[in-house]
Amino acid sequence: MDFLSVIPPIVAVVLAILTKRVLFSLFISIWVGGLIAAGGNPFAAVGLTFTWMKDVMVDPWNARFLVMTALLGTGAAFMFKTGGSEGLIRVMQKRLTTKKRVLFLPYFLGLLIFFNDYVNSVIIGNATKDIAAKYKVSREKLAYIIDSTASPIATIGPVSDWIGFQVSLVAAAFASMSLVGAEPYFAFLQSIPWNFYAILCLLAVPMIIAGKDFGPMARAEHRAHTTGKLVPEGSTPLSSVDQDLGEPHKKDGSVWNFILPLVTLITVSIWGLWYSGGGAEGKSLMDALADTDVSVALTWGAFAMTVVGIILAVIQGMSLKSCEDTLLGGIRTMLPALIIIVLAWSIGTVTSELGTAEFVVAATQGWMTVALLPFLVFVIAMFISFATGTSWGTMSILTPIAVPLGYTMGGEELIPIMIGAIFAGAIFGDHVSPISDTTVMASIFSESDHIAHVNTQIPYALVPAGIAGVLYLLYTVVGSSIVLLVAGIIAQYFILRYLGNRHERRYGKAG
Template sequence: MEFLSVIPPIVAVVLAILTKRVLLSLFISIWVGGMIAAGGNPFEAVGVTFTWMKDVMIDPWNARFLVMTALLGTGAAFMFKTGGAQGLIRALEKKLNTKKRVQLLPYFLGLIIFFNDYVNSVIVGNASKDITAKHKVSREKLSYIIDSTSAPIATIGPVSDWIGFQVSLIAASFASIGIIGLEPYFTFLQSIPWNFYAILCLFAVPMIILGKDFGPMAKAEKRAQTTGKLIPDGSVPLSSVEDDLGEPHKKEGNVWNFFLPLVTLISVSLWGLWYTGGGAEGKSMMDALADTDVSIALTWGAFAMTLTGLIMALIQGMKLRECEETLLGGVRTMLPALIIIILAWSIGTVTSELGTAEFVVNATQGWMTAALLPFLVFIIGMFISFATGTSWGTMSILTPIAIPLAYTFGGEELIPIIVGAIFAGAIFGDHVSPISDTTVMASIFSGSDHIAHVNTQAPYALVPASIAAVLYLTYSFIGSGYVLLIAGIIIQFFVLRYLGNR
């Protein structure tokens, strides 16, 4: 039974890549999981499948997340309809006059918006989608830039809901094994240089932008440059604002139609993260972020963004009927993504019910040593995150297991190294798994075909992942995270240069 637990996620990934039909692949893999749970009865498996899907939709956090995603779509729809994207292009086009400069825009925006990966995808995608299209940057390349900055920057800070969540996991693990005198947040700060994959990703993006593409991405960029086709023939982007919303109400939009909804989204979301975590009761920012309710805070922010867009549309002279159509069009752009997210969560339920993560951990636990532990934790994290499509879920599974192991094998000194390896492995799966919510969000807001995004990003993610794996293997000889990190950045530069020249 335990071995069978890895079959559903493998089916999901293989079918998605072979058929290029994400929805069908995810549903079949959930049904396969239902077959295993039902002891091979195909009819009972259908009942189990829909029960799992119902359960993830009525979960309070998930239900709010679905509402938030729809509201982000309506907010983005008003930005488009009021001409905000066109206003931004007019404001930037004189300075962003080359293809490389245009690609650096989403990268630097991604670094600035570090407090949440979902909000990062919304803002960066909307800010850069039209201007990158004008310079014939493929949608696959844009989605790679968005995806490879949003989660890595959220996990290392300086302040984000990710960090609050990660610190709370560290604190719970310390309490479970009775560690006294170690501050969880300080341990997190010590782990940052050991989060090799996230940091190497953040360096890989500009190295690739300023260098040369390789693999499937090089083909995508050549297609966009020579034919003007931003997505492959026969592919379907997860979101097409133009198809769902038609022409902007005012083509000569003002840049404020873009910035005001975004400033509202950021400020209300940040305030919500602080407030729902008990900031108003006197908690510090980090304590508030550790206890915050992300789904409520971001839903407030997304609603405030939509409301701001609606008010600006009315001021522009849009009729109520047009505003209502824009609202519905915004939800429509998000519909494929909402269904994928529900199915991806259901796969998470399948792997949880069948014990996928426990199987992976138990299969390797017997032959761990202090020297091998960071490498193995990183590899296990990669596999669990890839199979389940959730970095937070991977962190939740691995942290309470890996920190006690680190303390047993290497004492307090090994803990920050292991924490860095856990978070690094968890983020890798976010980048290469077609069932990851952050990968889906990057595809939506870049206007990319989802499978095309996964296929082109995978080779780019494997370079920093491979280098990170080697660095974890050599930690016991060198011992300094900073020295290893600098070596890794230099190695990555030459590897990417070599692959680009080929």
Template structure:
């Protein structure tokens, strides 16, 4: 565990932002990790790089996730090819007549689809990318709305695979401390008001939609509004259904060609989460979610969605060859994203091998005081999830360390506060990291350039994160999460308003 362990993720992030070439940046950063692991031998580093990539691809969970992502692409392809997307637009455009109203559609859908963040991105992206295109809304703005509702919503519920996972981590920490009399799920519920970033982030979205943009997002919206260019010149969207699939087979398709595959995806995925967790054996929903195999459940849902899409296409008269071409086209739309996901997992393996998280935790342990614990846990969680690109991995690393620390230094009362801080920091780092799978998913299904999405989202994420950090510092003076939240929400409202007005006054841009 030394300072070299933080070099590979820093290389990945800095190179991605400077070069705007995420594949190249991720590969180089993995090789740098291999160079460190191989003691400076560049040839051994190449071998190590491909070994790490091989290892993440043969991992059962990861392999199923790659299949699931490809199947989500094929399901979306059939929605488009059968005219379901066009049918949805025809219904929605009668009611959604302004840009603000259109942007509230992905926001409310993101709130409603709370049981899994990946499914959230798929559904919200496919339901809204065409109508937002008609209203000249930049892909960066759409991907921000998708990304800022998916994970924050999944982490606070009411029921999701995230919550099952989080409760299982809390239960394991309690077992290691032999804590009795504290029910893990109840403690999780107590931690929700202390998850300041998730709550502020969910509220920032409507504040920004109803208000004015600032920073890189304002420039993106100005570009889209004045030129009709939804992505920056010279950039490449992670997926483009139109480019990969051509014209729809049925331009006058029914909205049912969109709704039926979607309902199938949701219902089979929820059933799969319950069933694969042992729900059929009599377990409660929360216990089943704690033990579920997310990759299996969502693969079932994605396969069922694609199957329904094929059936609808055949009913419409699409031949088997056209169906096969649509399948391959759907996988093709996902190909850049699949490669990025493999590379992002590999850099996660690099940080695990080099002990990045352990180094960060050990470097800050000496600063810990009871009053500072929530803030430091939040900051450490932010850094680890940003560097590794995984919120679940960050939660897994920090929960068994931070809960005993909180219990020892502050007793039972401090535990929900620290749990909220862990989850809040994990979501923030995951949000703004270009190597995060959830950030990649938001880029895919909004058809955004990935680095453009990251660059425009960071300033918007920093506002609730900065306010949340101050709120954690104030917790020892103001013991009530509700009072802190009320103050934080008011401050966020006026700060976002000030930033929007300041940008408009300085640049005079629309958006």
């Protein structure tokens, strides 16, 4: 474990930002990791690169996830081809009469679809991107709203596969500590008010929608408003259903062609989460979610969504050839995303092989104190999840280390704070990392250029993250998560207002 282990993810992030070419940047960073692992042999590094890529693709969970992503693309394609998207816009236009109302639509949908972040991105992107385009909302702004509700709401929502996973991690940590009488789910519930980043991030979105943009996002919105260009000049959105599929089969299609596949996706996915976790065998809902196979459940949902889309298309008069073309077109829209996801997973393998996370933890463990512990765990979780692109991986790494450490140093009352700090940092790093699968999904379904989405989102994410960091430092002084959270919300409101006004004074309303 040495400093070399952090070089590949740094290369990935820096190259992606400098070149704006995600595929190139990810591949080079994997090769750099192979070069380190192979002791400097460039040819062996190439062999390792493709071995790692092969390994992540044949992993059962990953393979199913790739199939699920392709099926989500085909389901979305049939929504578009049967005129469901157009039908939704016609219905919505009567009520969404201003740009701000249009922006609040993906936000409220994001809060409602709390049970899985991937499904959240798919549904909101397909439901809102066309009407957002009519009101000249930049794709970067739409991607930010989608990304800022997906993971944060899934990690604190009432029921989700995230919560099942998180509770299982807490339970394992309690077992390793031989902590008798502590209820993992109750400890998780106690940790929610300490998950400062997720809560502040969810509240930052309406504050920004109702207020003023600043930084790169303000310039993106100005470009979209004045020129009608929803993406930057010369950029490449990860997918475009319109370009890949052509015109809808029927432009006056019914909104039910959107609603029925959507309801099918949600209901089958929720049922699948319950059933694959053993719900039919008598397990409680939370126990079933803790043991569920997310990839299986969501693949069932995505497949059912596609089947309903095909049935509606045939009823509408589409030929089997047109249905087949739509299927292939839907998969084609997902190809860039599928390749990026495989490369992002491969970076995760690189960091695991080189011991990146262990190096970061070991480098800081020696100088932790009780007062600094939640703050340092939050920062370490931010760095690991940003470097690896995975919040779940970060939670898996840190929970068994940080929860027992917090219990040893501060007793049982420190446990919920530690859990909140781990999950908050994991969400932030995953949220802003260009190699994060959830960030990629937000770019795909908003039809945004990926690097443009990352660049515009980072300043907005840094505000709640910075405030969260300060709140963790103050926990020994204040002690109450609710008091700290209220103070953080008030501070965030005034900081965002100041930044928006400052940008307007400096650059004018033109941004």
